[in-house]
Amino acid sequence: xxxxxxxxxxxxxxxxxxxxxxxxxxxxxxxxxxxxxxxxxxxxxxxxxxxxxxxxxxxxxxxxxxxxxxxxxxxxxxxxxxxxxxxxxxxxxxxxxxxxxxxxxxxxxxxxxxxxxxxxxxxxxxxxxxxxxxxxxxxxxxxxxxxxxxxxxxxxxxxxxxxxxxxxxxxxxxxxxxxxxxxxxxxxxxxxxxxxxxxxxxxxxxxxxxxxxxxxxxxxxxxxxxxxxxxxxxxxxxxxxxxxxxxxxxxxxxxxxxxxxxxxxxxxxxxxxxxxxxxxxxxxxxxxxxxxxxxxxxxxxxxxxxxxxxxx
Amino acid sequence: xxxxxxxxxxxxxxxxxxxxxxxxxxxxxxxxxxxxxxxxxxxxxxxxxxxxxxxxxxxxxxxxxxxxxxxxxxxxxxxxxxxxxxxxxxxxxxxxxxxxxxxxxxxxxxxxxxxxxxxxxxxxxxxxxxxxxxxxxxxxxxxxxxxxxxxxxxxxxxxxxxxxxxxxxxxxxxxxxxxxxxxxxxxxxxxxxxxxxxxxxxxxxxxxxxxxxxxxxxxxxxxxxxxxxxxxxxxxxxxxxxxxxxxxxxxxxxxxxxxxxxxxxxxxxxxxxxxxxxxxxxxxxxxxxxxxxxxxxx
Amino acid sequence: xxxxxxxxxxxxxxxxxxxxxxxxxxxxxxxxxxxxxxxxxxxxxxxxxxxxxxxxxxxxxxxxxxxxxxxxxxxxxxxxxxxxxxxxxxxxxxxxxxxxxxxxxxxxxxxxxxxxxxxxxxxxxxxxxxxxxxxxxxxxxxxxxxxxxxxxxxxxxxxxxxxxxxxxxxxxxxxxxxxxxxxxxxxxxxxxxxxxxxxxxxxxxxxxxxxxxxxxxxxxxxxxxxxxxxxxxxxxxxxxxxxx
Numbered sequence: 001x002x003x004x005x006x007x008x009x010x011x012x013x014x015x016x017x018x019x020x021x022x023x024x025x026x027x028x029x030x031x032x033x034x035x036x037x038x039x040x041x042x043x044x045x046x047x048x049x050x051x052x053x054x055x056x057x058x059x060x061x062x063x064x065x066x067x068x069x070x071x072x073x074x075x076x077x078x079x080x081x082x083x084x085x086x087x088x089x090x091x092x093x094x095x096x097x098x099x100x101x102x103x104x105x106x107x108x109x110x111x112x113x114x115x116x117x118x119x120x121x122x123x124x125x126x127x128x129x130x131x132x133x134x135x136x137x138x139x140x141x142x143x144x145x146x147x148x149x150x151x152x153x154x155x156x157x158x159x160x161x162x163x164x165x166x167x168x169x170x171x172x173x174x175x176x177x178x179x180x181x182x183x184x185x186x187x188x189x190x191x192x193x194x195x196x197x198x199x200x201x202x203x204x205x206x207x208x209x210x211x212x213x214x215x216x217x218x219x220x221x222x223x224x225x226x227x228x229x230x231x232x233x234x235x236x237x238x239x240x241x242x243x244x245x246x247x248x249x250x251x252x253x254x255x256x257x258x259x260x261x262x263x264x265x266x267x268x269x270x271x272x273x274x275x276x277x278x279x280x281x282x283x284x285x286x287x288x289x290x291x292x293x294x295x296x297x298x299x300x301x302x303x304x305x306x307x308x309x310x311x312x
Numbered sequence: 313x314x315x316x317x318x319x320x321x322x323x324x325x326x327x328x329x330x331x332x333x334x335x336x337x338x339x340x341x342x343x344x345x346x347x348x349x350x351x352x353x354x355x356x357x358x359x360x361x362x363x364x365x366x367x368x369x370x371x372x373x374x375x376x377x378x379x380x381x382x383x384x385x386x387x388x389x390x391x392x393x394x395x396x397x398x399x400x401x402x403x404x405x406x407x408x409x410x411x412x413x414x415x416x417x418x419x420x421x422x423x424x425x426x427x428x429x430x431x432x433x434x435x436x437x438x439x440x441x442x443x444x445x446x447x448x449x450x451x452x453x454x455x456x457x458x459x460x461x462x463x464x465x466x467x468x469x470x471x472x473x474x475x476x477x478x479x480x481x482x483x484x485x486x487x488x489x490x491x492x493x494x495x496x497x498x499x500x501x502x503x504x505x506x507x508x509x510x511x512x513x514x515x516x517x518x519x520x521x522x523x524x525x526x527x528x529x530x531x532x533x534x535x536x537x538x539x540x541x542x543x544x545x546x547x548x549x550x551x552x553x554x555x556x557x558x559x560x561x562x563x564x565x566x567x568x569x570x571x572x573x574x575x576x577x578x579x580x581x582x583x584x585x586x587x588x589x590x591x592x593x594x595x596x597x598x599x600x601x602x603x604x605x606x607x608x609x610x
Numbered sequence: 611x612x613x614x615x616x617x618x619x620x621x622x623x624x625x626x627x628x629x630x631x632x633x634x635x636x637x638x639x640x641x642x643x644x645x646x647x648x649x650x651x652x653x654x655x656x657x658x659x660x661x662x663x664x665x666x667x668x669x670x671x672x673x674x675x676x677x678x679x680x681x682x683x684x685x686x687x688x689x690x691x692x693x694x695x696x697x698x699x700x701x702x703x704x705x706x707x708x709x710x711x712x713x714x715x716x717x718x719x720x721x722x723x724x725x726x727x728x729x730x731x732x733x734x735x736x737x738x739x740x741x742x743x744x745x746x747x748x749x750x751x752x753x754x755x756x757x758x759x760x761x762x763x764x765x766x767x768x769x770x771x772x773x774x775x776x777x778x779x780x781x782x783x784x785x786x787x788x789x790x791x792x793x794x795x796x797x798x799x800x801x802x803x804x805x806x807x808x809x810x811x812x813x814x815x816x817x818x819x820x821x822x823x824x825x826x827x828x829x830x831x832x833x834x835x836x837x838x839x840x841x842x843x844x845x846x847x848x849x850x851x852x853x854x
Contacts, residue, residue, distance in 0.1 A: 120591035175725045179718040185698045194684035194713040280427030
């Protein structure tokens with residue numbers, strides 16, 4: 001990796017590490033939330049930006065991971081640590097099932113079938129009051145005291161999210177990741193060179209779902225609650241906005257997008273109740289003028305400067 | 313045997329008809345959505361918000377005319393027109409410049425509009441829910457299967473086929489309709505023949521959104537007109553369009569029927585999870601016919 | 611090596627390939643010629659598994675492979691280049707070939723190690739053999755059309771095929787590029803012992819290197835044999851070569 005970006009990353013990492021010692025509790029919570037959403041947006045980008053799959057209802061895996069964990073702790077009485085592992089596994093399992101059903105279709109049809117399957121999951125959770133808390137959700141989920149405090153939850157989130165991001169990065173730069181991007185760019189060509197496109201895409205979906213489940217678990221740790229909106233299609237589109245805003249052909253773009261959206265939402269909401277309006281406008285501006293996203297634009301400018309240097 | 317006779321009992325049939333009358337609204341909105349999706353290939357998420365705007369506008373118009381029968385008919389006329397005007401503005405202003413972009417970008421753009429409209433409604437009408445009263449002409453009930461059936465719902469049941477037939481005439485029998493169907497299949501060919509495709513798209517878009525507004529105006533008397541009524545509706549409308557076949561009006565009708573019937577039956581059989589049944593039906597349909605039950609224009 | 615018997619495919623009423631037959635022996639260079647729309651590309655698509663035939667058989671090395679999907683026929687030993695350049699446009703030349711090598715080596719499921727550690731020597735070798743090594747870091751969009759078509763061949767070669775199918779390999783190439791391509795095809799046949807099946811419109815090229823020619827008109831095979839025989843065939847002359 002080149003020197004300058006590495007230095008920036010190390011500085012950010014150091015800042016994140018020391019943050020809880022300088023800031024009030026709310027900001028610790030907010031940063032943990034940003035990292036969680038960033039992880040979620042990155043897992044979406046895994047399927048969407050790198051895999052070219054129309055993952056229109058990614059939120060359902062996030063919600064499933066969160067609900068699986070919450071239900072295991074509160075209704076089934078399992079140890080939270082076990083629940084933390086069960087969450088992503090449940091999300092991955094759902095991903096596999098939904099993937100097998102949807103993978104025969106391409107592009108928009110795939111996305112729409114995923115939305116309908118996801119809506120089914122939402123409808124069931126919404127109505128199953130006794131098991132999932134229905135439209136109230138589940139609150140006050142007990143977390144082990146080690147990570148139950150504000151600082152504890154924060155560091156737990158940083159470590160887990162950091163590991164998840166690391167693994168996703170490795171996967172995307174591995175032969176599997178290259179193959180996936182090849183499929184995104186040219187599925188027919190990939191077939192012709194011997195790649196079982198469907199199987200690779202299915203594997204990518206399961207991975208993306210798994211990491212979304214991890215984000216779900218982190219949310220439970222940070223917020224101690226779950227609610228049905230996590231499974232509703234509007235959240236899935238919000239995550240897509242985060243990925244788009246940050247730059248969905250880049251790895252860290254979605255994390256940046258999440259940081260922008262969550263921060264903006266928090267601060268804009270203190271001034272006005274019309275945050276949704278603002279987000280809508282923001283999305284419009286991004287689509288019209290910045291479709292490669294913030295980070296994408298940065299890379300573009302950097303590449304252009306580099307090629308100018310080379311020429312001179 | 314007992315189950316079947318219990319099933320065909322007047323009470324159950326009435327319930328089913330009641331459910332269907334509400335599904336007519338879904339059909340009207342979904343047909344507009346299908347039209348736009350079939351011809352312009354834009355999955356218009358803002359359709360739900362336009363439906364909501366139609367309902368709120370109907371409230372305002374109806375109130376302006378003092379409620380009553382005059383208010384009702386003016387609302388049914390003016391609210392959809394108002395929505396059509398809004399859609400005209402956004403189509404000319406923004407959408408028409410972006411038809412070359414990939415679907416997912418257009419999809420997200422319509423989502424941005426739905427976010428903006430959602431809050432615009434809050435700004436203009438406030439956050440409390442509104443009621444539009446059923447005009448006296450439509451109050452009361454008529455006997456169907458020996459049981460009282462609300463007149464307004466009966467009116468809705470009639471509106472369904474009327475709208476369907478009108479739409480079918482427009483799409484299949486008028487010149488505009490034929491051009492738009494051709495443009496759906498091959499945009500370049502149609503413009504190469506000298507037809508202003510951009511204008512065609514504009515008209516189709518406006519008609520589609522008019523239908524959304526009409527749906528909203530028609531539903532206003534029987535539900536609480538409230539923020540967020542767009543969220544579940546748009547999802548259901550989309551699913552109906554997909555199982556019906558993109559761009560196919562009869563498909564939207566068939567899809568709405570399936571959706572409405574499974575929902576009514578679901579609520580009768582298992583009230584707690586009644587709303588799950590339509591989604592399950594959608595999945596079943598899509599597993600066997602992924603491109604929809606009837607022919608789509610794509 | 612390859613036997614095509616009575617292969618047919620129609621698209622919504624249009625019979626694109628009509629009981630076509632073809633025989634390719636090991637080590638041969640065989641050309642398929644015919645007017646535009648004769649069904650040559652469709653035939654190749656049917657053989658390689660991009661589309662499924664309605665009727666007929668495709669037999670490769672004695673094994674029936676009719677209707678096998680493209681990724682399986684590739685693993686069996688048939689790779690191809692496409693008529694319209696069909697590459698991974700966002701990646702560099704090197705990456706394009708590397709992916710193909712990775713697939714051939716069965717490493718596409720490796721998920722932890724960086725792909726930069728794999729297949730480097732093989733990719734360099736391949737690029738050198740087709741003469742594209744000086745362009746290895748260029749993004750494909752920036753290449754000349756002729757270079758892109760050679761890249762197509764390189765990607766197909768990376769699959770270590772026994773049968774290489776080339777769909778109009780010199781279409782759109784300048785005379786120098788065409789000459790270099792002909793050289794390349796000859797070299798591949800001689801040094802690697804590859805069996806090569808291609809289709810072309812450039813008759814000089816065809817008669818220069820093909821050892822056997824199959825003529826397709828309106829989806830059917832009307833002649834198949836050594837170049838002289840085909841040239842003398844009356845039907846072929848009337849249909850395609852313009853009589854003489």
